[in-house]
Amino acid sequence: MRIGELAKATGTKAETIRYYERENILPAADRTDSNYRDYSDDHLATLTFVRRARELGFSMAQVRELLALSDHDDKPCQDVDQLVQRQMVEVERKIADLSALRDELGQMLRSCRADKIGECRIVESLARPLPPRCA
């Protein structure tokens, strides 16, 4: 599949795809006889993953780490384990935060439906004190 097709399928600009290739986020595609990039389904899956992860607030560095986990066949389990655990903590936190936010949004919808103004606690939903940044 060519770059335009991949771009459309993933909602990514062709230029961004080339940028990811330059940055080694996406492996270089095969080339056709006419030097067009020729993407596989693996590329499609990886790019979809990258875009999702970025939307979820992971940095490029974190995306790289996550992608590296895919290739973990060649690395000892202990190393992977630690990395996965760290990611896990972060993912769980994000889920908890988003759930709180979702609940609050639901609350707002219900009170709006009832046409009651009601207290807006949307800020409070995410405002419990941040845990001290770990060193």
Add this chain to the structure above:
Amino acid sequence: MRIGELAKATGTKAETIRYYERENILPAADRTDSNYRDYSDDHLATLTFVRRARELGFSMAQVRELLALSDHDDKPCQDVDQLVQRQMVEVERKIADLSALRDELGQMLRSCRADKIGECRIVESLARPLPPRCA
């Protein structure tokens, strides 16, 4: 509370706080006699919210919208309702994606514990086809 204290409490650089003030993300703080910014607990809550929302992948524009919902006392419920619904859809999607990612990470941990190499499906966890971008 002064800027340094607020910075520490929220894990934000003082310069970023001043930046948020310039950008009207955070309301300007009161000033002490000596012209130091003097923050309230409301500022603390708002800034914590902003940082969390940013970590969760919301853009500044979206954060502005979410913050605006807090002041919805003065706006008709219908307007708020629509906005909340849109945010809700996005939040739900993020939760679903993160849950898939979490499950996959859990899977990896378990197979690592068993010291089996096991298939890594981490990319697949977020790689189901993206829904066509709505216009």
Add this chain to the structure above:
DNA sequence: ATGCACCTTGTAGCAACTACAAGGTCAAGA
């Protein structure tokens, strides 16, 4: 043969910070 998708390199813009520098004020401790 015209137009569109692709190729390259390069430059420059945007968003959301982050990091200085220069020059000044304020307040607590040795």
Add this chain to the structure above:
DNA sequence: TCTTGACCTTGTAGTTGCTACAAGGTGCAT
């Protein structure tokens, strides 16, 4: 009293992760 460190201002410039162009060229379908 003097120094140190946190704060103040304005301003400039760097970083990340794209995004947008320009210029000049190739491939290919209608």
